[in-house]
Amino acid sequence: MIYNQKRGLILFSKFNKQIKTLFLDPAASPFEIEEDVNIVLSPTLYWVKKVSLPLKYVREVKPLLPSLFEDMLPDGIYSYSAYKVGDEFYIFAYEDKVIIETLNSKGILPTQVKNVHFAQSELAELEGAFKINETQSIYVKDEIVILVPCCWIEESGDLNIDSVSLSKHTISLKQFGHIINDKSLYTFATIFSLLIILVALEYFITLQKVSSTSELRDKLFIEHGLKSTMIQNRSMLGEYKTLHKTQTSLREAASYILSLKLLKEQKLTQLTMKGKKLIAAFSGVKKGDEVVVEKVLKSKKLQFISNFKNDTWYVEIAL
Amino acid sequence: MNRVNPIHIAILLIVVLGFFVMKLGSAKEELSQTKTLYQETLQLSTQLKGLSDVYSDKNGVKKSLGKILKHKSLRSCDIKKKTTNSSMLISSESINKPALNLLVGKLLNGSYHISSFKIKRLSDDKASFKMEIKW
Numbered sequence: 001m002i003y004n005q006k007r008g009l010i011l012f013s014k015f016n017k018q019i020k021t022l023f024l025d026p027a028a029s030p031f032e033i034e035e036d037v038n039i040v041l042s043p044t045l046y047w048v049k050k051v052s053l054p055l056k057y058v059r060e061v062k063p064l065l066p067s068l069f070e071d072m073l074p075d076g077i078y079s080y081s082a083y084k085v086g087d088e089f090y091i092f093a094y095e096d097k098v099i100i101e102t103l104n105s106k107g108i109l110p111t112q113v114k115n116v117h118f119a120q121s122e123l124a125e126l127e128g129a130f131k132i133n134e135t136q137s138i139y140v141k142d143e144i145v146i147l148v149p150c151c152w153i154e155e156s157g158d159l160n161i162d163s164v165s166l167s168k169h170t171i172s173l174k175q176f177g178h179i180i181n182d183k184s185l186y187t188f189a190t191i192f193s194l195l196i197i198l199v200a201l202e203y204f205i206t207l208q209k210v211s212s213t214s215e216l217r218d219k220l221f222i223e224h225g226l227k228s229t230m231i232q233n234r235s236m237l238g239e240y241k242t243l244h245k246t247q248t249s250l251r252e253a254a255s256y257i258l259s260l261k262l263l264k265e266q267k268l269t270q271l272t273m274k275g276k277k278l279i280a281a282f283s284g285v286k287k288g289d290e291v292v293v294e295k296v297l298k299s300k301k302l303q304f305i306s307n308f309k310n311d312t313w314y315v316e317i318a319l
Numbered sequence: 320m321n322r323v324n325p326i327h328i329a330i331l332l333i334v335v336l337g338f339f340v341m342k343l344g345s346a347k348e349e350l351s352q353t354k355t356l357y358q359e360t361l362q363l364s365t366q367l368k369g370l371s372d373v374y375s376d377k378n379g380v381k382k383s384l385g386k387i388l389k390h391k392s393l394r395s396c397d398i399k400k401k402t403t404n405s406s407m408l409i410s411s412e413s414i415n416k417p418a419l420n421l422l423v424g425k426l427l428n429g430s431y432h433i434s435s436f437k438i439k440r441l442s443d444d445k446a447s448f449k450m451e452i453k454w
Contacts, residue, residue: 192329220364230359240366243374244373270438
């Protein structure tokens with residue numbers, strides 16, 4: 001177990017050693033790095049205030065930060081941060097875009113940056129001045145890390161940032177904060193997410209309706225004993241409709257024939273139905289007299305042909 | 320660090336929304352087609368059932384014809400009845416005028432599939448009758 005703990009510590013320290021810490025200052029020379037790094041921001045890259053407020057928690061202070069920096073900051077799109085030490089709050093304002101541009105100008109890709117710290121949170125315990133570039137040094141005055149020209153303090157040492165043990169006070173840089181602010185992004189995302197949810201719900205409800213309508217249709221097939229395909233059913237219906245039409249025509253035509261007012265010597269001798277034809281045979285109809293009957297049949301809009309054969313007059317009606 | 324480009328988020332949301340809008344469009348179209356098909360099937364099945372009940376109900380037709388032929392005015396007419404699997408042939412060599420009027424009236428006013436018939440005048444009061452009814 002002791003061995004495992006030691007091994008863990010070794011691995012942890014190795015892992016820690018792999019992440020270098022760099023001091024980011026716009027006036028410093030560019031870096032040549034390939035691995036991930038922690039960044040400590042020079043005071044040039046942020047605005048800091050030490051304030052006493054009648055508030056207990058940092059989360060209560062955060063909404064007030066823009067107003068606490070009001071009229072103090074130059075024009076720009078700022079992000080804010082704060083942490084508490086004792087009864088006092090250290091509050092910060094910084095421009096993400098400026099920091100990211102500085103990172104890029106120093107050869108550091110944003111994807112290589114592990115954590116970003118303020119010099120204030122990491123170097124507040126420094127004693128004396130430390131040179132950070134050719135012209136400037138950092139110096140702690142009244143618990144605030146400030147920049148001073150090198151010439152002000154003659155005894156400036158070089159800053160060994162790697163020896164500093166970093167605190168937990170970090171910030172997240174918003175790479176695209178200048179494109180769209182958080183509020184607009186959240187509003188946009190909320191509206192679109194709601195729309196997506198609504199449309200998706202409507203989609204699933206519609207799918208459910210499709211499914212239930214199909215089930216109802218399947219039930220119809222079972223309840224009415226329909227054939228398995230609509231082509232078969234349509235064909236059957238077509239046959240039934242034709243049959244119904246023929247049967248209706250038969251009854252109409254038969255009723256017209258049976259209700260004809262014939263002369264005394266005229267007789268209906270035969271009425272035959274075969275296929276789609278109704279044939280009536282009349283005796284005692286003199287040539288020329290058939291016109292009267294034909295007129296009646298025409299008035300009923302029947303399609304027929306007539307002819308005489310051996311003193312019998314035949315009328316053939318199409319059904 | 321916040322490395323997600325908000326434009327990418329916006330595009331993703333728009334793409335997801337567009338995807339669901341397209342899916343919804345096709346689902347709506349499918350629903351419309353399914354409803355149309357259901358209505359067509361309902362109409363077709365109602366018509367089919369009605370017509371088949373009229374013309375293809377074997378037991379119904381047989382029962383109804385049996386009732387007609389049992390009528391007291393027709394009993395004396397020697398009406399013959401021949402039933403096959405798909406039809407019934409009703410015939411009489413000689414049927415009187417009132418009985419013929421009754422029989423023909425009942426058969427033509429009823430909903431039967433009359434496939435053929437022949438009525439031949441024998442005298443002023445008599446006729447021969449033959450009719451085939453299918454189901």
